[in-house]
Each structure stands twice: as C-alpha cells, then as structure tokens.
Amino acid sequence: METGSISEEEFLTSARTFFALSTGNVDIWELKKAPNKGNSCYLQKKTCQRVRIHREENSQELPHSKEVQEDSDTCSTSTRMDEEEDLTFEYHVVYSPSYGVPVLYFNIYRQDGSLLSLSEVWSLVPEHYKDRLRNERWSFITQQEHPIVGRPxxxxxxxxxxxxxxxxxxxxxxxxxxxxxxxxxxxxxxxxEIPLVYGKNMC
Structure with missing residues (x-):
C-alpha cells in the first residue's frame, strides 16, 4: 500500500470485515448505515469504563486568609483534583473523503449525560502518548461537528x-x-483497546 490511504469502497469493505470479526470475538461494535448517504456506513461502539480524571479547579482565596494578609486583593489559585468516575465512551469510525482514511470520532459522557471537556479528555490520554503528542495536543485531539450525526x-x-x-x-x-x-x-x-484475540485474524 504505497500511499497509506484507501478509497471509500475499500473502507466500506474493511468496515464490514472488521464488524464480522468483532461479532466473532464477542465485541460490541455496530455497523450503522449513514442516512441519506447511499451505501455509506460507519462503525460505532459504546462502552463504560471507570477511570481517574485529572482536572484543575479554580478556587478563590478570601482576603483575610493568612496567606494573603499582606495583600488585600483576592487571588485565584489552581488546585489539581483527581477523581474516579464511571464514564460512557462512544466511538465512531467514519470515512474522510478529504484525507482518504478513516477518522475516529468519540464522545465521553458522565453518568448525568454531561460531556467531558477537552482538557479532561486530554487528561485521560496515557502518559507515554502524551509525551509524544504534547506539542500538538490541541490539534491532534480536537472537536468539530460529526459529518454524519451533525453534533459536536x-x-x-x-x-x-x-x-x-x-x-x-x-x-x-x-x-x-x-x-x-x-x-x-x-x-x-x-x-x-482492541483485544489481542483480533490478531489471530490478521494476515
């Protein structure tokens, strides 16, 4: 494969093959038809995971606190908060005609239905990937309208x-x-994560 890209027809064939493999491996992928887009399809997976979220919260110090007795101005501090939460991950694999490759779209929800922020999503990236992606963190993972479902x-x-x-x-x-x-x-x-059992089906 000289260019590394594939046609939409090749994407659809690969998507159907992957879906068949996932069914055989008792995975939970679905092959969804894209409405009003001919034969176009995309892959979808929903899963729940308990993960630790790292986020920073701003707190206001009162003017009369000991730390600011010499300065009556209110100061803002940033506190790192680590919490474990049960989150729902929704992944979509969609073909991009512009790039000639699949694109991984995803959203991450809390139990109350609210979405994680971009900074919270970045906090979930494993450290060894963060080290390699740090210089392009906000361009490698970003947000846009989903080309099929029409939501961010x-x-x-x-x-x-x-x-x-x-x-x-x-x-x-x-x-x-x-x-x-x-x-x-x-x-x-x-x-x-892609279970290792898939590997036995790769040539």
Missing amino acids: YFYLHPCHTANLMKQVGLSEANKLNYILSWLSAVGPVVLL
Whole structure:
C-alpha cells in the first residue's frame, strides 16, 4: 500500500470485515448505515469504563486568609483534583473523503449525560502518548461537528493517518485488515483497546 490511504469502497469493505470479526470475538461494535448517504456506513461502539480524571479547579482565596494578609486583593489559585468516575465512551469510525482514511470520532459522557471537556479528555490520554503528542495536543485531539450525526464530537485529526498506515505496510490483498491495524495503533490514545484475540485474524 504505497500511499497509506484507501478509497471509500475499500473502507466500506474493511468496515464490514472488521464488524464480522468483532461479532466473532464477542465485541460490541455496530455497523450503522449513514442516512441519506447511499451505501455509506460507519462503525460505532459504546462502552463504560471507570477511570481517574485529572482536572484543575479554580478556587478563590478570601482576603483575610493568612496567606494573603499582606495583600488585600483576592487571588485565584489552581488546585489539581483527581477523581474516579464511571464514564460512557462512544466511538465512531467514519470515512474522510478529504484525507482518504478513516477518522475516529468519540464522545465521553458522565453518568448525568454531561460531556467531558477537552482538557479532561486530554487528561485521560496515557502518559507515554502524551509525551509524544504534547506539542500538538490541541490539534491532534480536537472537536468539530460529526459529518454524519451533525453534533459536536471529539476526533483524532487524520492528517498523519496515511503516513502511519504507509509505515504499517499492508499489502493490497490485506486492505481488509486496514481498520483493524489502524485502530490497534490509534485507539489506545483515547482508551479504545482492541483485544489481542483480533490478531489471530490478521494476515
């Protein structure tokens, strides 16, 4: 695969193959038809995980506190808060005609239905990925309107996907496994793990 990109027809074939593999591996992916878009489809998965969220909260120090006795101005401090929460992760794999590659869209919900902020999402990225992505943290993971469902979703920017898949070096005959190989590489960045049992089905 010289360019690392695939056509929409190849994406659909790979998506159907991946969906069949997920069913056989008792995974929970769904193959959804895109409304009013011909034969277009996308993959969807919902899962719940208990994770630790790191976030900063601003607190106001009162003027009469001991720390600010010499300065009567109110000062704002930032406190790091770590909490475990049960979160719902919703992942979508959608084809991008502009880049010729799949794109991973996702949202993360609390139990009350509220969405995590971008900074909270970034806090969930495993440390070894953060080290590599720190300089492009707000461009690699960002938010835009989902091209199919029409609501804001986070997504992993696809600008490096073709180059990544070119390095993977899938043969023309193995494009069926394109989505499996790609998700195995990028999914863990946002806590989407691909079970090792899938590997036995890769050529």
